[in-house]
Amino acid sequence: MSFQLRREEILDASGLAAMLEESPARAAQAILLAAGEGEVEAQALLGQILLDGRGIAQDPPLALRWFGIAAGREHLMARNMLGRCHEQGWGCVADASVAASHYRIAAESGLDWAMYNLANLLATGRGVAVDQRQALALYRRAAEAGHAKSMNLLGRYLEEGQFCPQDRATARDWYRRSAEGGDFRGQFSHAAVLADAGHVEEALGWLRKALVGGNVNFLRVASESLMNAQHPQFRELADAYRLRLSELVAL
Template identity: 75%
Template sequence: MLDESPARAAQAILIAAREGETEAQALLGQILLDGLGIAQDQTLALRWFDIAARQGHLMARNMLGRCHEHGWGCIADATVAARHYRTAAEAGLDWAMYNYANLLATRRGVVEDLLQALSLYRRAAELGHAKSMNLLGRYLEEGRVCPADRAAARDWYRRSAEGGDFRGQFSYAAVLTDEGNIDDALGWLHKALAGGNLNFLRVASQALMGATDPRIQAMAGDYAKRCAEL
């Protein structure tokens, strides 16, 4: 519906949200945040997320956390963000588990707790959350607050890559490179660099410039050039 006519869809969502439909309230918050078919208004987005969250909508609760973490429509406050993430995580939302784990791992708004962060990444990964799969793989590869298990790390990287996470694709490519499987590594590197955000693209392309394989170096140079043009 949004693809056909964003403005018309936004109007329909607004009407449904005003009539009390919780899913529409959460969706209205998202399109207000993005400015999709409607004037962008982060403060109003925050209000609709709050309305939907009070009705038990878990993704709206998670998005409240995102708003408070990043200062969208409010003053940034990681402590408030953590409370919202924790509520949604405890109710079983994988995205909230991931977001709350990130705060626990980086000591933002909460006391650092790497063991709990690892547990949350694992729970989210087992629910199919691709970004959590990559971070679970990182903990297992490095033996961070858990026994190192490179085989398990490789498997989680692969699953993250196949799930579409560009960081997971990059991690899996690194494993394949170490194994000497450059052909497959190049394929995953291309996917990672093509799908990653600009900051990731800049950091990753620079890191790959030091690769020993000339094909990886050439790919890195190509993407570094693209970054410079953006």
């Protein structure tokens, strides 16, 4: 495959993302060129591949710089990623209060991921004062915008009646929407609802989906929950969760 790219290909941000799937190294060259040409989507994408080390040497401090350049040009996801870098200490000293300020800017401009990230800080009091009601409002806004992770958390607030009237029927609907949206925690929550209603086979299907997408922390907690489940099929599935957990920990 030729590495020669037409100018219009270099400046086609949507094409760059697709190219990353086909050839990360080739895509990285194109992204570098497009970022240098001033293409803001490419600048944000360059920050991401530098952060991930995808097709290019991993360099979190340089990723932070490119996120800053794109954020300065009002790229909302780059602004959100500046927040993530400051929250996690990627390329800088971790500072949740700085992260919150970046999330807030992007959230106020309508970015669902920023709403979710800011809500997480507000719910736990990291970098900001604890404000569960504001966190709930942000989760609700993000969920209504189609953010699957926020759908699951909104469902949790509604199921437990935390800082809002208890509404288990609506909570179950949000769990279902979260599961269908691809969130592994939403898939686990939806499976629990289905199991309680006696739909064991359907619940098992969602639990298997959650197994594939789940991260280390989720798999650790979920496997313990499944070990104590009423249905023997769920207890058997706990072994698969523990196996997947051990694989991820070993990476």
